[in-house]
Amino acid sequence: MKKLYAVLGDPIGHSMSPVMLNDLFSFYQKDAHYLPFQVKAEDLGSAVKGLKAIGAGGFNVTIPHKSNIIPFLDGVDELAASIGAVNTVVNEDGSLIGYNTDGPGFLKGINTIVPMVSEQRILMIGAGGAARAIYFTMAKEKPLVLDIANRTLETAAKLIEDCPYDSSSRALSLKEASENIGEYDLIIQTTMIGMSPKMAEQPLNLDNLRKQSFVCDIIYNPLETQFLHAAALKGARIQNGINMFVYQGALAFEKWTGFFPDVQRMRNNVLVQLGGNPC
Structure with missing residues (x-):
């Protein structure tokens, strides 16, 4: 049977x-x-x-x-x-x-490009359920920086507070994150912005993105969100949620x-x- x-x-x-x-x-x-x-x-x-x-x-x-x-x-x-x-x-x-296995699955997925998370300055966008799993997993790896940008600062701050692992983290507004995005090596997009019906939208302005950055979006349908498309145009390496x-x-x-x-x-x-x- x-x-x-x-x-x-x-x-x-x-x-x-x-x-x-x-x-x-x-x-x-x-x-x-x-x-x-x-x-x-x-x-x-x-x-x-x-x-x-x-x-x-x-x-x-x-x-x-x-x-x-x-x-x-x-x-x-x-x-x-x-x-x-x-x-x-x-x-x-x-x-x-x-x-x-959501957080560990994300970590294994980016390890093909970034083998040493501990050497990264990371910005995570969003503070929902998926972000929580990824944030806790990333924090356990002890990156140099692990900041959270979210529409509601209190939600991001609560996520940082809840994490059982020590991390160097700040809760940022989306405006602050957009202005300072050039400071980060790894940007992780965890919101639903980019899926239908918001396929033409993106959570942050990427004008200040560095060419050397690695940008991930946990969305995989569509295969390339507007956010990833904009990052690729800036010369960044990109990875979708597959x-x-x-x-x-x-x-x-x-x-x-x-x-x-x-x-x-x-x-x-x-x-x-x-x-x-x-x-």
């Missing part, structure tokens, strides 16, 4: 995880299947209880359940607990243990199976789904 894996969210029809992960199970000849389940907030506890009862090997958690799922789990690892969000659950001998998506999925797969999969295969699969050209 095939081992069940799943992703829980609401909505869930847009998720590319089933195609990507079912391909891996098939490629590695694992007797497993990965299914999407649309779960309403009021049914989340019942869904988790049901997956545990039937012995599911694990599951992913996406919007809007990443924080609300924690009370229904048997345990949560240190990073996920500090972030306050879970995106991967592993059935460990009958106990459901929650992890967060690497983060692929690596967070790869880390989840590793937790479920014990080995790390072929990320290039995963990346090509996602690109095909998005209408891009696989490498």
Whole structure:
């Protein structure tokens, strides 16, 4: 009988995880299947209880359940607990243990370009859920600078305060960040600006961006946001959100199976789904 894996969210029809992960199970000849389940907030506890009862090997958690799922789990690892969000659950001998692979997935994605985060001056744009996972993960690496630019300064300051890892961080207005963006080596865009219906917008003015900078946007649909396009015109290196998506999925797969999969295969699969050209 095939081992069940799943992703829980609401909505869930847009998720590319089933195609990507079912391909891996098939490629590695694992007797497993990965299914999407649309779960309403009021049914989340019942869904988790049901997956545990039937012995599911694990599951992913996406919007809007990443924080609300924690009370229904048997345990949560240190990073996920500090972030306050879970995106991967592993059935460990009958106990459901929650992890967060979003931040580590982002880190692995940029390590292909920036192997030593500790030597970087970093500006992160946004202070929402995705930003929280990335900020905590980056702070653990002890970069030279790790500032947050956000529309609401209080939210950015609270994120800095909540982080369990020491970091040299300031909360900046978007105007301050735009004016001083030339000070940073790595710029990380974590907001939804750049997706439909805001595809023509960008969160910061990049007039002062240095050519040597590395600019990331966690959005991957569209493949190149207006923000990344503007950065490329300034001569910066750019990276969209595909690497983060692929690596967070790869880390989840590793937790479920014990080995790390072929990320290039995963990346090509996602690109095909998005209408891009696989490498």
